[in-house]
Amino acid sequence: MNFANVTLGQYIPTGSFxxxxxxxxxxxxxxxxVTALFPxxxxxxxxxxxxxxxxxxxxxxxxxxxLLRSAKPVMFLVIxxxxxxxISMSFTNSFYNALSHALFMSSRxxxxxxxxxxxxxxxxxxxxxxxxxxxxxxxxxFKFPVHECSMMIAMAxxxxxxxxxxxxxxxxxxxxxxxxxxxxxxxxxAMAFIPVLIPLFVxxxxxxxxxxxxxxxxxxxxxEGRTRRKPLAxxxxxxxxxxxxxxxxxxxxxxx
Amino acid sequence: xxxxxxxxxxxxPLIDVQSVSFSYDAKHTGRALNRVSFFVTRGERIAILGxxxxxxxxxxxxxxxxxxxxxxKCLIKGNDIQTMNFRELRGTIGMxxxxxENQIVxxxxxxxxxxAPENQGLPSNEIQERVASSIERVNMxxxxxxxxxxxxxxxxxxxxLAGALAAKVECLILDEATAMLDPKGRIDxxxxxxxxxxxxxxxxxxxxxxxxxxxxDIQRVIVLSHGQIIWEGSTxxxxxxxxGLGFKIPDELKAHKYFAEHNINFPDDLAYIKPKTLTHFxxxxxxxxxxxxxxxFMYDEMNSYVLRNINAKIYGGEWLSVIxxxxxxxxxxIQHLNALYKVQEGKIYFDGTEIPQKGEExxxxxxxxxxxxxxxxxxxxxxxxxxxxxxxxxxxxxxNHELNxxxxxxxxxxxxxxDFLKRNPIxxxxxxRRLVAIASVLSAKPDCIVxxxxxxxxxxxxxxKLLFMLSKLRNEGKTVITISHDLNMxxxxxxxxxxxxxxxxxxxxxxxxxxxxxMNTLEPEAWPDVLRLSSEIRxxxxxxxxxxxxxxxxxxxx
Numbered sequence: 001m002n003f004a005n006v007t008l009g010q011y012i013p014t015g016s017f018x019x020x021x022x023x024x025x026x027x028x029x030x031x032x033x034v035t036a037l038f039p040x041x042x043x044x045x046x047x048x049x050x051x052x053x054x055x056x057x058x059x060x061x062x063x064x065x066x067l068l069r070s071a072k073p074v075m076f077l078v079i080x081x082x083x084x085x086x087i088s089m090s091f092t093n094s095f096y097n098a099l100s101h102a103l104f105m106s107s108r109x110x111x112x113x114x115x116x117x118x119x120x121x122x123x124x125x126x127x128x129x130x131x132x133x134x135x136x137x138x139x140x141x142f143k144f145p146v147h148e149c150s151m152m153i154a155m156a157x158x159x160x161x162x163x164x165x166x167x168x169x170x171x172x173x174x175x176x177x178x179x180x181x182x183x184x185x186x187x188x189x190a191m192a193f194i195p196v197l198i199p200l201f202v203x204x205x206x207x208x209x210x211x212x213x214x215x216x217x218x219x220x221x222x223x224e225g226r227t228r229r230k231p232l233a234x235x236x237x238x239x240x241x242x243x244x245x246x247x248x249x250x251x252x253x254x255x256x
Numbered sequence: 257x258x259x260x261x262x263x264x265x266x267x268x269p270l271i272d273v274q275s276v277s278f279s280y281d282a283k284h285t286g287r288a289l290n291r292v293s294f295f296v297t298r299g300e301r302i303a304i305l306g307x308x309x310x311x312x313x314x315x316x317x318x319x320x321x322x323x324x325x326x327x328x329k330c331l332i333k334g335n336d337i338q339t340m341n342f343r344e345l346r347g348t349i350g351m352x353x354x355x356x357e358n359q360i361v362x363x364x365x366x367x368x369x370x371x372a373p374e375n376q377g378l379p380s381n382e383i384q385e386r387v388a389s390s391i392e393r394v395n396m397x398x399x400x401x402x403x404x405x406x407x408x409x410x411x412x413x414x415x416x417l418a419g420a421l422a423a424k425v426e427c428l429i430l431d432e433a434t435a436m437l438d439p440k441g442r443i444d445x446x447x448x449x450x451x452x453x454x455x456x457x458x459x460x461x462x463x464x465x466x467x468x469x470x471x472x473d474i475q476r477v478i479v480l481s482h483g484q485i486i487w488e489g490s491t492x493x494x495x496x497x498x499x500g501l502g503f504k505i506p507d508e509l510k511a512h513k514y515f516a517e518h519n520i521n522f523p524d525d526l527a528y529i530k531p532k533t534l535t536h537f538x539x540x541x542x543x544x545x546x547x548x549x550x551x552x553f554m555y556d557e558m559n560s561y562v563l564r565n566i567n568a569k570i571y572g573g574e575w576l577s578v579i580x581x582x583x584x585x586x587x588x589x590i591q592h593l594n595a596l597y598k599v600q601e602g603k604i605y606f607d608g609t610e611i612p613q614k615g616e617e618x619x620x621x622x623x624x625x626x627x628x629x630x631x632x633x634x635x636x637x638x639x640x641x642x643x644x645x646x647x648x649x650x651x652x653x654x655x656n657h658e659l660n661x662x663x664x665x666x667x668x669x670x671x672x673x674x675d676f677l678k679r680n681p682i683x684x685x686x687x688x689r690r691l692v693a694i695a696s697v698l699s700a701k702p703d704c705i706v707x708x709x710x711x712x713x714x715x716x717x718x719x720x721k722l723l724f725m726l727s728k729l730r731n732e733g734k735t736v737i738t739i740s741h742d743l744n745m746x747x748x749x750x751x752x753x754x755x756x757x758x759x760x761x762x763x764x765x766x767x768x769x770x771x772x773x774x775m776n777t778l779e780p781e782a783w784p785d786v787l788r789l790s791s792e793i794r795x796x797x798x799x800x801x802x803x804x805x806x807x808x809x810x811x812x813x814x
Binding site: 013 | 627
C-alpha cells in the first residue's frame with residue numbers, strides 16, 4: 001500500500017511537439033480518437049490504434065513506465081470490464097469465445113484510457129484550464145460558471161499528488177498506532193478507515209482554505225480581466241493535428 | 257487633510273495600523289487582536305514576533321486585506337484598506353505564507369510566477385518581463401523552466417517569493433515563511449530577502465522566533481502577545497529584553513555580548529588561551545535495542561537506493577538523534593524500525609530477534625516501538641482526547657482498567673491535566689494538539705519512541721516542554737530516537753548521534769565524535785553557533801577544542 005506514488009494524470013514536462021500544441025487542438029483530437037476508438041470492433045482496427053498510440057507516446061517523449069504508472073488508478077475499471085464480460089459471455093458462449101471477447105473489450109478500454117491520459121500528461125493544469133475555458137465559453141451565455149469550473153479542475157489536478165502523499169502519511173501514522181486497516185469483513189475495514197478519512201478531510205479543508213487565501217493575496221478575483229502570459233494561439237500545426245486525427249479516425253471508422 | 261498627506265508621498269507611512277481589534281465570534285468576547293497600533297515606513301524591515309496563539313496570523317490577514325478588522329482601521333499609503341481598489345491593494349502588498357505547497361498554483365515555475373501579473377490583466381510581453389526579472393531577483397533563473405514538484409522546499413519558497421514580487425509590490429509580508437524549511441532552504445530564502453531589502457523593499461516578517469542568520473538585517477521588532485503589542489523597539493534593544501519576553505537568544509549573539517563585556521577581541525585574543533579539559537559525560541551502553549545490519553532499500557518505481565548498506569546500533573535507554581540533509585534517508589530508515597517499510601536487503605534486530613515483517617507480530621512490534629510522525633497533530637481524529645489516547649492501547653489489546661491506566665499514563669507523560677480528557681482535540685491550541693498527538697502514541701506504553709522533527713513549528717515554551725518530556729522518558733529507561741534538522745537539540749540533548757548522507761551512514765557516535773562529520777558535510781551557516789565560533793578560534797589556536805554547548809564554551813574562555 002503506497003499512495004505517495006499514485007500520479008493520476010500528472011503533467012510530465014518534456015517540451016515535446018505534442019506538449020506545445022494548443023490545448024484546444026488536443027481536446028478536439030482526443031474527441032475524434034475516442035469517438036472512433038469506442039466502436040472499434042475488430043482486432044485489425046485495434047492493432048492500428050495501438051500503433052498510433054505508440055507513435056503518439058514516442059512523439060510526446062513520455063516514457064512508457066510513467067504513462068503506465070499514471071494509468072494505474074484506472075486499471076480496476078479495465079479489470080472489472082474483463083471480469084464482467086467473461087462472466088456474462090460464458091453463459092451463452094464457449095469459454096474460448098468469452099475469453100477472447102473479454103480480452104478485446106478490456107484492451108479496447110485500456111487503449112482508450114491511455115489516449116485520454118495523454119492529455120493531462122502533456123498539458124499543464126493551468127493550460128488545460130485555459131483550453132477548457134475557451135471551449136466551454138459559449139456556455140457562459142446560459143450563466144454556467146465556465147471559468148470557475150475549469151479553474152477548479154486545474155487546481156484539483158495540481159493537488160492530487162499532494163493529497164496522495166498526505167493520505168500515505170496518515171495511513172502510516174495510524175498503522176504505527178496499531179490500526180488494523182486490512183483485517184476483518186468489508187464493514188470492519190470501512191470503519192477502520194475512519195482514522196484515516198477524518199484527518200484527511202481536515203487537511204483537505206485547511207489546504208483549500210489556505211490556497212484560496214494565497215490566490216486572493218496574488219490578486220486572483222475570478223476570470224474577469226485576467227490575461228495570460230502565453231495567450232492561447234491557434235497555429236497552423238494545431239489545425240494539422242486536428243485534421244490529421246479527424247482523417248485517421250474517419251478512415252478507421254468508415255473504411256476498415 | 258488627506259489630500260495634503262498624499263501630496264507629500266514620502267511622509268505617509270506605507271502601512272498605518274490604527275487601533276485594530278478583531279474577534280472571531282460575534283459577541284466580541286475573546287479578542288484575537290486588541291487595539292493594535294503601529295506603522296511601517298518605506299524600505300523598513302521589521303519583525304512581528306509572537307508565540308503560538310498570540311494573534312499574529314490574524315494580524316497578517318488584516319495587513320494583507322484578507323480579513324476586515326472588527327474595530328479600527330488599517331491604512332495603506334493613506335487609503336483605508338477596506339475601501340481600497342482591489343488591484344491597487346494587490347499591487348502594493350505581496351504575501352508569502354508558511355507552506356510553499358499551498359501557494360503555488362501552477363505546475364511550472366514560470367507559469368506560477370506569472371499568476372499575479374496575469375490577474376492584474378497585463379499584456380503578455382509585460383508579464384513575461386516581470387516573470388523573468390522576479391525569478392532573477394530570488395536567484396532562481398537556473399530553474400525557470402523546471403517543474404515545481406522537482407524543487408526543494410527552499411526553492412519552492414523562493415518561487416512563492418518571486419510570485420509575490422511579480423505583482424510589483426512595495427511591501428512583502430511573510431507569515432512564518434521559513435518555518436517549514438531545512439537549514440539550507442532557510443539560508444537561501446534569507447539571502448534573497450536580504451538582497452530585496454537592500455534594493456529598498458519593505459519587508460514585514462511575522463514569526464515566532466528571529467533566526468540567528470537574519471537578526472542583523474531586521475531593524476525593528478514588535479512583540480505581540482494575547483492580541484496586544486507588549487513590546488516595540490530596535491533589534492539591538494530587543495535582544496536585551498528577549499529572554500524576559502520568552503524568546504531564545506542565539507548563542508552567537510550571547511557570545512559576542514560576552515566578548516564585548518569582557519573586552520575580548522574575537523578570535524585573536526583567544527589564540528593563546530589554554531583550554532581546561534572538559535569531562536564528557538559518558539553513558540554505559542550495554543543492552544542493544546536495535547541492531548541494523550547491511551540495510552538497503554529502494555522504492556518500487558525508482559532505480560536508485562534510498563538507503564545503502566546501513567549498519568548501526570541503538571542502545572536501550574539512550575536518546576539517539578538521526579541527523580542529515582533533507583533526502584538523506586532519515587525518514588525511510590526510522591520507518592523500518594516498526595516495519596512500516598519491509599526490509600528488502602539486510603537485517604534489523606529488535607531485542608535480539610529479527611523484526612517481524614507481517615502478521616500479528618507486527619502489531620505487537622508497533623506497540624513496543626511507537627512512531628510519531630512530523631506534525632502528528634494532523635492525524636488526530638477522535639471527538640475527545642480520551643478517545644484519541646485510547647486508540648493505540650485498544651489496538652494493542654488493552655482492556656478495562658488496563659486501558660484506563662494507559663490513557664492516564666499517556667496524559668501524564670506529556671504533563672497535561674486530567675480535565676483535558678473530555679476536551680475536543682480540534683479545539684486545542686497548536687502546541688497542546690502536538691502534546692496530545694505524542695501522548696496518543698505513548699499511551700500504548702512503548703519501550704521505544706521514535707519522533708520525526710518533534711519540535712518543528714513549536715514556539716520556545718513548547719519546545720522546552722517537549723525537550724524536558726523526552727529527557728524524562730529517556731531517564732525512565734525508554735529508548736528515544738529523534739530525527740531533526742535542529743542540531744542544537746541533537747547535540748545538547750541526545751546521547752548519541754547517527755549522521756546520514758545520501759542513504760549511507762556518515763558517522764555514528766557521541767555528540768563530540770560527530771562534530772567533524774557535521775563540519776565536513778554541512779555548510780557553516782547550518783552549524784550550531786558555538787561550533788562555528790569554536791572553529792573560528794581553532795584557526796588561530798590549534799589546541800582549542802570543537803564545542804557545541806554554550807556553557808562549555810564560556811567556561812573554557814573565562
